[in-house]
Amino acid sequence: MTEIDWDLVLGSLGPLVSGAIRGTIPLALASFAAGMMLAVAVALMRLYGNRAVRAAAGLYVSVVRGTPLLVQLFVVFYGLPSLGLTIDPWPSAIIAFSLNVGGYAAEVVRAAILSVPKGQWEASYMIGMSRRTSLRRVILPQASRVAVPPLSNTFISLVKDTSLASLILVTELFREAQQIAAFSQDFMALYVEAAIVYWVICLALSSGQSSLERRLDRYVAH
Amino acid sequence: MSHTDPIPASSLLTVEGVSKRFGETEVLRSVDLSVARGEVLAVIGASGSGKTTLLRCLNGLEVPDTGRVTIGDTTVNFSARPAPRELRALRDRSAMVFQHYHLFPHRTVLENIAEGPVVVQRRPRDKVHEEALALLDRVGMVDRAGAYPHELSGGQQQRVGILRALALRPDLLLFDEPTSALDPELVGDVLTLMRDLAAEGWTMVVVTHELQFAREVAQQVAFVDQGRVLEHGVPSQVLRAPREERTRQFVHRLLHPL
Numbered sequence: 442m443t444e445i446d447w448d449l450v451l452g453s454l455g456p457l458v459s460g461a462i463r464g465t466i467p468l469a470l471a472s473f474a475a476g477m478m479l480a481v482a483v484a485l486m487r488l489y490g491n492r493a494v495r496a497a498a499g500l501y502v503s504v505v506r507g508t509p510l511l512v513q514l515f516v517v518f519y520g521l522p523s524l525g526l527t528i529d530p531w532p533s534a535i536i537a538f539s540l541n542v543g544g545y546a547a548e549v550v551r552a553a554i555l556s557v558p559k560g561q562w563e564a565s566y567m568i569g570m571s572r573r574t575s576l577r578r579v580i581l582p583q584a585s586r587v588a589v590p591p592l593s594n595t596f597i598s599l600v601k602d603t604s605l606a607s608l609i610l611v612t613e614l615f616r617e618a619q620q621i622a623a624f625s626q627d628f629m630a631l632y633v634e635a636a637i638v639y640w641v642i643c644l645a646l647s648s649g650q651s652s653l654e655r656r657l658d659r660y661v662a663h
Numbered sequence: 664m665s666h667t668d669p670i671p672a673s674s675l676l677t678v679e680g681v682s683k684r685f686g687e688t689e690v691l692r693s694v695d696l697s698v699a700r701g702e703v704l705a706v707i708g709a710s711g712s713g714k715t716t717l718l719r720c721l722n723g724l725e726v727p728d729t730g731r732v733t734i735g736d737t738t739v740n741f742s743a744r745p746a747p748r749e750l751r752a753l754r755d756r757s758a759m760v761f762q763h764y765h766l767f768p769h770r771t772v773l774e775n776i777a778e779g780p781v782v783v784q785r786r787p788r789d790k791v792h793e794e795a796l797a798l799l800d801r802v803g804m805v806d807r808a809g810a811y812p813h814e815l816s817g818g819q820q821q822r823v824g825i826l827r828a829l830a831l832r833p834d835l836l837l838f839d840e841p842t843s844a845l846d847p848e849l850v851g852d853v854l855t856l857m858r859d860l861a862a863e864g865w866t867m868v869v870v871t872h873e874l875q876f877a878r879e880v881a882q883q884v885a886f887v888d889q890g891r892v893l894e895h896g897v898p899s900q901v902l903r904a905p906r907e908e909r910t911r912q913f914v915h916r917l918l919h920p921l
Binding site for chain 1: 763766828
């Protein structure tokens with residue numbers, strides 16, 4: 442058992458946090474935002490599209506959920522160039538992660554929409570709303586309350602999964618850790634340190650989730 | 664005699680030959696009705712008789728298989744499947760009060776009342792809020808304007824449901840068993856409000872089990888049985904001296920449950 446090299450640990454904290462701020466966090470945020478837009482669209486397609494649209498949306502969800510994220514990432518970054526389509530590491534990562542989030546979150550959004558009582562649709566139609574306005578003004582706001590806990594889990598998973606982007610050369614938290622570890626040969630210290638930084642980010646997200654749930658709870662009976 | 668009566672010239676609501684089936688079950692069998700402007704029609708009948716489906720056909724929440732529904736100068740012929748736009752045109756003429764209120768839980772009392780006028784009818788928000796507060800004032804609930812539905816009693820929620828309907832300024836008010844979900848001691852406030860509305864001249868179709876309300880407030884009572892309007896006339900006749908044996912049995916059971 443070797444001594445912990447505290448100088449190395451403290452000295453590498455800066456690059457790791459910087460990797461989180463410049464890599465992990467923006468990558469997760471951008472992918473989640475794009476993924477959520479995709480998810481809502483796919484959920485609506487699965488719920489209200491015609492047969493062909495529903496089938497296409499279902500196929501997408503099935504492929505995303507049935508294949509490993511790492512494989513999806515490699516198809517975009519290393520696979521597409523052989524078709525003449527070369528995409529830089531960052532956009533590749535955002536494309537792969539948002540497609541992935543879109544597939545998982547679509548199912549969450551779909552279930553949340555279905556959980557809103559039928560009477561809410563009827564009341565919306567009664568006051569003269571179209572289906573689109575009903576969704577926007579009545580159904581989705583209520584569905585969002587139901588969807589927050591599972592979507593928070595999706596987001597937290599995504600934050601951790603962005604470490605895979607290190608394998609397509611995106612400079613983020615884990616790639617910083619790998620580079621310092623390779624240089625210093627102190628793998629244990631650096632990887633544990635990286636784990637701790639991920640953990641702290643996720644703790645902050647969990648507490649953000651709780652306060653968001655409390656805010657959305659204000660109109661729900663207890 | 665009921666549904667072969669000629670349709671009065673002044674009728675606001677006209678229902679002609681409306682039929683509806685759910686799979687194998689015929690829920691409505693060629694129903695004809697008409698309600699004059701300012702008149703209250705009480706629709707009574709056992710559960711499963713089709714009376715709620717009939718009411719829901721009047722604003723397209725249920726789409727009949729055949730027949731015509733006319734409110735004012737808007738007619739929808741259901742023989743061909745109507746476009747969503749046609750259903751909305753019909754819906755714009757009426758407003759419905761639901762048995763289970765169906766208030767929007769994520770909006771305050773004031774927002775519930777103002778949602779349709781502001782978002783759908785695009786009337787100015789300030790004006791609409793002013794009107795909504797005046798409506799709340801008349802039912803003694805102006806202090807609850809900022810409350811969420813779950814903070815209200817059932818009776819209060821249903822009164823907000825009625826105000827939400829009024830705020831739409833419809834030609835016709837539709838009530839689907841508006842007091843059936845309420846605790847008995849809360850029924851009075853809601854019926855009192857409905858009685859006042861009738862006295863003000865609102866045209867109303869009320870599906871109800873409250874025979875006393877039907878007797879005192881309605882000009883017409885329709886008894887629905889197995890998807891048909893079996894008997895139809897003034898309350899004193901239908902409720903006190905029914906011609907049909909099934910109407911007699913139904914009224915008797917409601918008045919003497921034991």
